[in-house]
Amino acid sequence: MSISAKLVKELRDKTTAGMMDCKKALTQTNGDLEKAVDYLRKKGIQSASSKFGRKASNGLIASYIHLNGKVGVLLEINCETDFVAKTPEFNELAKNITLQIAASNPKYIKREEVPEEVVSKEKEVYYGQAENLNKPQKVLDNIVEGKLNKYFKEICLLEQEYIREPEKTVNQLVLEAIAKLKENIIVKRFARFKLGE
């Protein structure tokens, strides 16, 4: 089918992807704008992955104070160049992540940061809970692994559901920004203070 220039422009505005990518996405999805966005997103996430490992020493320190000053968040988020650090898209990403931290109270950025003793203790609790089920060890192991994954999804920022679009994780949000801004982006560290905590 033939794709109108207007539709291509609409998709470009929506995704900031290149013209040829947008044309291809719309051709592949028979001119369905929503599906084309998904198509690009998947493609974007793939191409984003190739940016991992690149040095990201620029970026921003961002903060967010909950209206009444009862909760506050400080965040360091890195990208590769000062140019990208100053884009509205990068600033919006930083802002959205501070909001996420304020609302969802993560303890770590990713599961690799959770101390081994914390993981062991969680496992112990889960095995204790599963013990009475009288199931084979392999089934118990699966149950415990499932619970552990759920635990990581709660306490690790990048694995959390993104509060504004719960169908994606915070990590996906970052990957989308990587695809859009074409630089590696790293959530480096954060602090979250709750009054009287």
Add this chain to the structure above:
Amino acid sequence: MSISAKLVKELRDKTTAGMMDCKKALTQTNGDLEKAVDYLRKKGIQSASSKFGRKASNGLIASYIHLNGKVGVLLEINCETDFVAKTPEFNELAKNITLQIAASNPKYIKREEVPEEVVSKEKEVYYGQAENLNKPQKVLDNIVEGKLNKYFKEICLLEQEYIREPEKTVNQLVLEAIAKLKENIIVKRFARFKLGE
């Protein structure tokens, strides 16, 4: 001498102290407004001390981002009531302390928080430096103590010179706020992120 009501009002506006205190201060200082402020400040600091130890579980989380997003500060500062937490004076104090932290990069709030091993290591260095002076032990001890005090003044927020009025310490700034707001105030914790640090 007789003190005019206008002068008393001026002093009250300037210090928010009570009418009788202002009258007394002006009488004691022969109507010299500046000296009366000092008089009240000294008095205030004394009366402020009596507020120590009172429970301070209210307050604010405040943040400050250096214009270009390269340095950020998050602060918890406590007072006794939500009423005081909402006053412009308390908010200004919080703001000024975040500015102080951004500019002067303290590592701790007070010297009691500096880990014993850090203090020992500093002392060792200072004794090493003083060793060649060929002085009696007592003199060496004094030199080391002097250097240690200087070190605390650099790394402990409350002992630092207040950047906007270097003739007072940050602790004095807090004491003045205690005297003015008539509640105990505690600088509870802070985080300071510098980009790429």
